[in-house]
Amino acid sequence: MLDSSYTHEKRIQHLDAVIENILEAQSHAKGVSVDLENKPFPTTNADNSFATYTITLGPLEDIVKYVKRGGKLTFDTCHYGIAKETINSAIKRFGEELTDEKLRESEMLGYFAKDYVKQPNIDEVMIMIGKSINNIHLNDGSFYKPIPETGKPDLSKRLPPASGLQIMWEAYVPGYGELCDNNVIFPWLKENQKDDRRVFLTLEVGEFDGNYKDSPRFKESARSMIKDLLSNFG
Secondary structure, rough: OOOOOOOHHHHHHHHHHHHHHHHHHHHHHHOOOOOOOOOOOOOEEEOOOEEEOOOOOOOOOHHHHHHHHHOEEEEEHHHHHHHHHHHHHHHHHHHHOOOOOHHOOOOOOOOOOOOOOOOOHHOOOOHHHHHEEEEEOOOOOOOEEEEEOOOEEEEEEEEEEEEEEEEEEEOOOOOOOOOOOOHHHHHHHHHHHOOOOOOEEOOOOOOOOOOOOOOOHHHHHHHHHHHHHHHHHH
16 A cells, blocks of 8 residues: 555655756766656556556656657666556546546555646657657557467457556567557667767566577567568658
8 A cells, every 4th residue: 555645746856856866876877778668657567466666767758858858768668658657548548537646545555646648759759859859669558368389469368457557568579569669769869869869779688488599489479570671761
């Protein structure tokens, strides 16, 4: 149960403290980049059996607050997709009844009614915060468990809700899940990947059967992503 002394004002205070610490680290960094990664709302424990929470950079408002102060970002497409899906679904579900009390009743803890503002699409967000992104984690998510042989969602096995929230499985290849199409990043890259600037791309993909060496999913997804990148930038 959430400590009753934890308020929206305290959430913002904690967020401000994190931003201050990161900005200070960035100011002293020599020859390296110190980024803050946007985290999903909610997160889950390792086996996705229950929801946990993070203070930093869930709603877009948190991200914008950070980058407006000059902060550099590692942007995870799935993390933002999870936050967007959770927040927008709650707005649709509760409507005018979306209050702190209703959120507590549904065990949707850690954030407050003020934080539930409709979130835009991933490509819109990337354009909005473009100059602050140093690294992109290409990552997708789904409401469904993956099939190990293909890595695609098994539509017959939707994950159950936890703590009033729909759990989502991440570490799919973009386009394999339901939250991020890999094509959304290409217009952004064409605009931002200039001769005097390099943005790192990380294909953040998990092997659900633990078999990296022989998994057809890993080979297929890696080839597909490389092919897409080469066709757009080769």
